[in-house]
Amino acid sequence: xxxxxxxxxxxxxxxxxxxxxxVALYLLDRSRRKQVVATLKFWSEPGRPAPESRRKKIQQxxxxxxxxxxxxxxxxxxxGFTVGGRQNARRDHVLVLDTSAWxxxxxxxxxxxxxxxxxxxxxxxxxxxxxxxxxxxxxxxDGLATPATSWELDRRNITRAILDSKPGSTTLxxxxxxxxxxxxxxxxxxxAGEIVYAGPGRISAAEANNMTLPDMPxxxxxxxxxxxxxxxxxxxxxxxxxxxxxxWDVLVRARNYGRIPHTVQLTLNFGSTxxxxxxxxxxxxxxxxxxxxxxxxxxxxxxxxxxxxDPFGADNYAALELPSMRxxxxxxxxxxxxxxxxxxxxxxxxxxxxxxxxxxxxxxGAANAGLIILDRFDPxxxxxxxxLWIDPPAGKSPVPVKERVDHPGDVAWTPDQPLxxxxxxxxxxxxxTSVFDPGPNLTRIAEVEKGPVIVASASTDGKSKxxxxxxxxxxxPMRYELATPLLLANLLHWVAPDVFRDVDVTTQSxxxxxxxxxxxxxxxxxxxxxxxxxxxxxxxxAVEFFTGESSRVRVxxxxxxxxxxxxxxxxxxxxxxxxxTARKGIPxxxxxxxxxxDLWPFLALLGAALLIGEWLAYGRYSATRLRILKPRLxxxx
Amino acid sequence: MSxxxxxxxxxxxxxxxxxxxxxxxxxxxxxxxxxxxxxxSRFAGGxxxxxxxxxxxxxxxxxxxxxxxxxxxxxxxxxxxxVEPRVPVRMLLDTSxxxxxxxxxxxxxxxxxxxxxxxxLVRLDTIQILPFAARxxxxxxSGGGRHRYRPVAQFLEGLQPEGVTDFxxxxxxxxxxxxxxxxxIVLSDFLDDPGCERALQYLADxxxxxxxxxxxxxxxxxxxxxxEVDFVNAESxxxxxxxxxxxxxRKYTEAFDLFAAGIRQVALRNDGKYSGLPTSMPLEDxxxxxxxxxxxxx
Numbered sequence: 001x002x003x004x005x006x007x008x009x010x011x012x013x014x015x016x017x018x019x020x021x022x023v024a025l026y027l028l029d030r031s032r033r034k035q036v037v038a039t040l041k042f043w044s045e046p047g048r049p050a051p052e053s054r055r056k057k058i059q060q061x062x063x064x065x066x067x068x069x070x071x072x073x074x075x076x077x078x079x080g081f082t083v084g085g086r087q088n089a090r091r092d093h094v095l096v097l098d099t100s101a102w103x104x105x106x107x108x109x110x111x112x113x114x115x116x117x118x119x120x121x122x123x124x125x126x127x128x129x130x131x132x133x134x135x136x137x138x139x140x141x142d143g144l145a146t147p148a149t150s151w152e153l154d155r156r157n158i159t160r161a162i163l164d165s166k167p168g169s170t171t172l173x174x175x176x177x178x179x180x181x182x183x184x185x186x187x188x189x190x191x192a193g194e195i196v197y198a199g200p201g202r203i204s205a206a207e208a209n210n211m212t213l214p215d216m217p218x219x220x221x222x223x224x225x226x227x228x229x230x231x232x233x234x235x236x237x238x239x240x241x242x243x244x245x246x247x248w249d250v251l252v253r254a255r256n257y258g259r260i261p262h263t264v265q266l267t268l269n270f271g272s273t274x275x276x277x278x279x280x281x282x283x284x285x286x287x288x289x290x291x292x293x294x295x296x297x298x299x300x301x302x303x304x305x306x307x308x309x310d311p312f313g314a315d316n317y318a319a320l321e322l323p324s325m326r327x328x329x330x331x332x333x334x335x336x337x338x339x340x341x342x343x344x345x346x347x348x349x350x351x352x353x354x355x356x357x358x359x360x361x362x363x364x365g366a367a368n369a370g371l372i373i374l375d376r377f378d379p380x381x382x383x384x385x386x387x388l389w390i391d392p393p394a395g396k397s398p399v400p401v402k403e404r405v406d407h408p409g410d411v412a413w414t415p416d417q418p419l420x421x422x423x424x425x426x427x428x429x430x431x432x433t434s435v436f437d438p439g440p441n442l443t444r445i446a447e448v449e450k451g452p453v454i455v456a457s458a459s460t461d462g463k464s465k466x467x468x469x470x471x472x473x474x475x476x477p478m479r480y481e482l483a484t485p486l487l488l489a490n491l492l493h494w495v496a497p498d499v500f501r502d503v504d505v506t507t508q509s510x511x512x513x514x515x516x517x518x519x520x521x522x523x524x525x526x527x528x529x530x531x532x533x534x535x536x537x538x539x540x541x542a543v544e545f546f547t548g549e550s551s552r553v554r555v556x557x558x559x560x561x562x563x564x565x566x567x568x569x570x571x572x573x574x575x576x577x578x579x580x581t582a583r584k585g586i587p588x589x590x591x592x593x594x595x596x597x598d599l600w601p602f603l604a605l606l607g608a609a610l611l612i613g614e615w616l617a618y619g620r621y622s623a624t625r626l627r628i629l630k631p632r633l634x635x636x637x
Numbered sequence: 638m639s640x641x642x643x644x645x646x647x648x649x650x651x652x653x654x655x656x657x658x659x660x661x662x663x664x665x666x667x668x669x670x671x672x673x674x675x676x677x678s679r680f681a682g683g684x685x686x687x688x689x690x691x692x693x694x695x696x697x698x699x700x701x702x703x704x705x706x707x708x709x710x711x712x713x714x715x716x717x718x719x720v721e722p723r724v725p726v727r728m729l730l731d732t733s734x735x736x737x738x739x740x741x742x743x744x745x746x747x748x749x750x751x752x753x754x755x756x757x758l759v760r761l762d763t764i765q766i767l768p769f770a771a772r773x774x775x776x777x778x779s780g781g782g783r784h785r786y787r788p789v790a791q792f793l794e795g796l797q798p799e800g801v802t803d804f805x806x807x808x809x810x811x812x813x814x815x816x817x818x819x820x821x822i823v824l825s826d827f828l829d830d831p832g833c834e835r836a837l838q839y840l841a842d843x844x845x846x847x848x849x850x851x852x853x854x855x856x857x858x859x860x861x862x863x864x865e866v867d868f869v870n871a872e873s874x875x876x877x878x879x880x881x882x883x884x885x886x887r888k889y890t891e892a893f894d895l896f897a898a899g900i901r902q903v904a905l906r907n908d909g910k911y912s913g914l915p916t917s918m919p920l921e922d923x924x925x926x927x928x929x930x931x932x933x934x935x
Contacts, residue, residue, distance in 0.1 A: 031865070032867060033862075035869070038857050040875060
């Protein structure tokens with residue numbers, strides 16, 4: 001026995017107040033009153049004196065008792081008095097409705113219905129069996145758990161939320177959803193009812209390996225049969241070929257989610273041009289991958305299709321947006337270009353143009369160059385953009401030369417600079433070099449004992465950068481050292497980082513995405529299609545982020561950039577098996593009726609009957625009095 | 638003690654009056670030398686007797702001319718008859734303060750009196766209404782047909798309840814003032830503290846036929862009060878403080894019923910009629926039900 005709506009203290013306090021009030025009213029009502037009558041002769045028997053007054057504080061104890069008992073019963077009805085323990089309490093149920101991407105699969109026998117329709121029907125059936133006084137919260141569960149309603153008593157709102165639920169783009173995160181549902185139940189303030197999961201229970205392998213269900217007082221599973229044969233694309237990735245200039249290496253992975261082997265056809269189109277087609281065999285539950293080569297330097301959409309069509313069409317098509325291949329134009333003014341030529345020709349992303357020094361300032365095309373290299377040359381005017389000065393003549397150098405030094409000895413590279421990445425002092429052999437007298441805005445790149453021999457500077461707006469070398473790295477013994485191409489590569493990356501960034505384009509499913517990092521120390525940016533930052537997390541040597549819908553996301557990490565075209569739905573790996581203690585199916589209606597037997601209507605009726613009876617028997621307007629008053633009232637009317 | 642009773646409308650409506658026209662006031666006794674009423678008399682003979690002749694004068698009723706004498710004597714003589722007096726119907730209407738103390742017995746009594754008067758007027762009976770309390774008040778005589786009802790109704794509407802009931806004094810005055818026997822209708826609650834049986838018996842002993850109509854309010858017979866009550870007598874102002882419980886209320890009702898039985902016994906013992914009417918009973922039921930059943934009217 002317990003009270004649903006009031007604590008025992010509240011109940012006693014309210015009843016005490018009502019009781020005191022009733023007793024006070026009772027004593028007031030039963031006080032002596034004056035009554036004019038036609039005669040007094042019948043109040044005393046003939047020959048005997050009239051009965052004396054015997055006034056007492058409480059003259060009709062049964063009347064007072066009936067009043068108090070009636071009010072006690074009414075208060076018990078208001079307080080929700082129930083018998084039979086918590087079985088009869090009002091409950092709060094959570095309906096976890098599976099809205100994962102897989103719920104959009106068509107049923108094999110009914111092409112107009114999906115798994116979502118089955119789950120909705122099960123959920124509505126369960127809802128009809130829930131006692132009317134119980135509250136229900138609908139939780140839509142895919143990669144995230146999203147409440148669709150608050151704690152609702154109105155079945156129409158709950159039904160509307162169920163019918164409005166649609167398949168999403170991610171796979172089911174069941175443990176997270178159930179944990180969230182349990183937390184909601186704990187915070188509801190009422191007795192916990194059932195947590196009901198409606199869906200086929202398809203989850204990812206990662207979740208299946210680490211699955212821990214929360215402690216739920218009552219867990220019910222409304223199973224949806226999803227024996228559907230389906231093959232689909234798992235991911236499509238493209239990256240620039242390391243060997244062929246203007247070629248993309250495309251990797252396509254497909255999986256058979258069904259129970260029988262299938263042979264599927266994969267086709268690639270770039271724009272409207274077919275780029276290839278392959279047939280692969282997919283054993284049941286297995287995943288296979290294949291590669292394609294796509295020759296293009298233009299930007300465009302690479303479409304991948306899987307045939308034949310199956311009941312779940314969302315994973316039969318993927319679109320990949322390929323960016324254009326960018327190059328860095330470099331103009332070299334030198335009388336001896338041959339030593340420089342092989343270094344610049346090593347990278348296909350560099351478009352080098354060699355010109356004699358006399359042409360400096362004559363060709364307007366140099367103004368658009370990404371980098372101008374001035375080889376031991378004193379230009380009449382300082383170039384506006386990025387520039388590399390190789391051993392400029394003393395007195396004409398953009399950086400003042402302090403002295404000229406022969407055999408300067410060990411060269412020390414300044415650490416932690418982008419320009420000195422991978423350079424070691426023992427690699428450098430210099431015959432002669434100029435030692436600069438650097439100002440405050442110059443960065444020292446390499447130094448000898450007498451002073452800096454390579455300095456760099458960047459304008460305040462970052463648009464123009466300048467590197468000045470006091471020696472010629474393409475002459476003397478250094479031309480055979482590894483330091484020379486490394487130094488030039490670092491220089492080119494520093495001047496134009498966007499061009500030399502490794503671009504990797506991947507199409508995969510929405511949801512949680514993990515991208516491995518090279519070192520784990522580089523700065524990371526995760527940007528949406530609109531350029532807005534997306535929240536991410538770096539765990540170990542990987543960056544993780546989540547997107548719940550199809551979108552395009554760019555991840556820039558140091559010198560690499562990966563573009564995710566998240567157009568594929570996130571698919572499951574394994575089927576989850578409910579625990580043996582879980583209830584299954586829609587509960588019987590009589591079970592609900594039995595559990596919902598409350599006493600408050602009977603208590604209310606009994607309390608009202610007692611009060612009315614007391615009023616008729618003892619009230620000022622008792623039955624006799626009413627009979628007397630009736631003609632008067634009729635006459636007055 | 639005076640209680641003002643104000644009537645908000647006519648005592649009886651026209652529809653009710655029309656229903657009353659088929660009724661007749663009945664009495665059982667035959668009063669020697671009196672005619673009227675609608676009972677068969679045990680004495681033989683007509684209602685009119687020849688008295689004398691006189692000469693015919695212009696304007697006399699030609700139907701009373703002795704045509705035989707005219708044919709023989711060639712003179713017109715008019716026959717003169719002695720008209721016997723009708724049986725007097727007198728109605729004693731209680732206007733004491735107790736009639737207004739509960740249940741509006743006074744209005745009920747006035748309406749009943751008006752009904753009986755109308756019945757008598759329709760049958761050409763002569764009815765005298767005599768209000769009383771401690772003494773007999775000035776009355777109102779009605780007769781001559783239904784068109785004389787209006788003055789009676791106005792008289793009844795103008796009555797006010799006040800005073801103490803003293804049946805013995807009233808009966809003495811009545812017997813002195815009206816020695817001729819007849820039907821005496823008493824409309825009262827008969828709540829006279831010294832008792833009214835002896836006074837009623839005087840009325841019967843002097844040859845009057847009694848039609849006693851006892852009126853009571855429901856609370857007169859079944860008091861609804863419980864607990865500590867200070868009772869005040871509406872007529873005398875006498876007070877009684879007592880604790881009323883179910884037992885006391887039961888004994889009260891028994892005493893009242895015993896009292897009513899005594900009144901009834903006085904009426905029946907003297908070949909009269911008795912009707913006990915609670916005011917909760919509609920007047921129509923009282924007249925066409927209870928009073929017809931007791932053969933007070935028919």
